[in-house]
Amino acid sequence: MKEKTNLKELFNKYLTGKASEGELLHLLDFFKLEEDSALLRALILAELEEEEALETTEEQHAILDRVSSVLKYGIRNEKVRLRRLYVRWAAAAAVVIIAGFWIALERIQEGAGIFTSTRQEVIAPGQDKAILELEDGRIINLDSSIGSGVKNSYVFADTNGMMTFNTRGLPATDKKSGERTLSTPKGGQFAVLLSDGTKVWLNAESSISFPAIFAQHTRDVSITGEVYFEVAKNPTKPFLVHARQQTVKVLGTHFNINAYPENDAVQTGLLEGSVAVIAGGKQVQLLPGQMSVWQESQGGLKVGRIPDPETLLSWKGGMFCFDHNNITEIMQVLARWYDIEFSFENGDYSNCVFDAMIPKKKSIQEVLNILGASQQLEFKIKGRKVVVSQTNSNSN
Known part of the structure; x- marks a missing residue:
């Protein structure tokens, strides 16, 4: 029987990216035996608990049983979509670990990847960075180069680790009626704590504009892109969010707005409290678990349930969550987070849809490997541009 300490050492080498090809094959060989499989499952659970502070549950063991099957049979699917490889967010780390095993094994055994690159540069994921423009025109870059004075006074990490700018201690300039704008670039995310105590999270390529001092009777802000709000309650002073042709009116609640310009619709999902959504001369009231969709070309303002x-909120929790998303939608998300461009070679991509949950901290190469494991698509990386094409078997 193999020494179990060897398996633990190999597993740790894999997690730290130090495992050689031979060691990876050795680790995968361990997984074929049930007694060693149990230990590897335990090691994966230990990794999950370290990152997520999770408890060992029957559900997690069921998830790992699926992971075992993934490794045994591969993550390929003869259908045109990738199967769900997770039940809850807790499963995502284990799934990606095992998916990484399988993909690496394929590349070792077959000597070919599912994407090619003309450069060896690794396209890293986005990070916490933003630009704050003050009402007097001054610019503050909020990134790793920020000065210690500003960082110690106004920037802190929230409970999820996202960097947050605290405007409550930032004095107003002489132009008290002016607006401040916090914006994230491609490859950036950030959060801001407004003067009234409202917390706002910004996804990549998003912005929020707000006054240095809120008006007497309302709290008005404007946003672009995707933004999540936890609005501080104030029954006498409604909070108004303006996004394109839509306004959301709240007193205190938690909700998400997706208003990226490339999307036809503006989506507002309510998690807690109550909001009124106003667009196109129509007003609807949302309850927790409901979502409004404002799409002028498709009948205006509609209300339905939030599917999941x-x-x-996967983006806020550090995950890509694709729920029957077309590859075009997926590439738009990846382009914002990795600050890349993309294009498609000729073909019909309408049936290329995916269900997958992948940590946003992965490099673009790792994400494309996971998507490409369905054998529908191939990806070529040229500098900071990704070219998507169909495999020969899928294009016929």
Whole structure:
């Protein structure tokens, strides 16, 4: 029987990216035996608990049983979409670990990847960075180069680790009626704590404009892109969010707005409290678990249920969550987070849809490997541009 200490050492080498090809094959060989499989499952659970402070549950063991099957049979699917490889967010780390095993094994055994690159540069994921423009025109870059004075006074990490700018201690300039704008570039995310105590999270390529001092009777802000709000309650002073042709009116609640300009619709999902959504001369009241969709070309303002609240907020929790998303939608998300461009070679991509949950901290190469494991698509990286094409078997 193999020494179990060897398996633990190999597993740790894999997690730290130090495992050689031979060691990876050795680790995968361990997984074929049930007694060693149990230990590897335990090691994966230990990794999950370290990152997520999770408890060992029957559900997690069921997830790992699926992971075992993934490794045994591969993550390929003869259908045109990738199967769900997770039940909850807790499963995502284990799934990606095992998916990484399988993909690496394929590349070792077959000597070919599912994407090619003309450069060896690794396209890293986005990070916490933003630009704050003050009402007097001054610019503050909020990134790793920020000065210690500003960082110590106004910037802190929230409970999820996202960097947050605290405007409550930032004095107003002489132009008290002016607006401040916090914006994230491609490859950036940030949060801001407004003067009234409202917390706002900004996804990549998003912005929020707000006054240095809120008006006497309302709290008005404007946003672009995707933004999540936890509005401080104030029954006498409604909070108004303006996004394109839509306004959301709240007193105190938690909700998400997706208003990226490339999307036809503006989506507002309510997690807690109550909001009124106003657009196109119509007003609807949302309850927790409901979502409004404002799409002028498709009948105006409509209300439905949020399909999956966890999916809605996956971006805020550090995950890509694709729920039957077309590859075009997926590439738009990846382009914003990795600051890349993309294009498609000729073909019909309408049936290329995916269900997957992948940590946003992965490099673009790792994400494309996971998507490409369905054998529908191939990806070529040229500098900071990704070219998507169909495999020969899928294009016929």
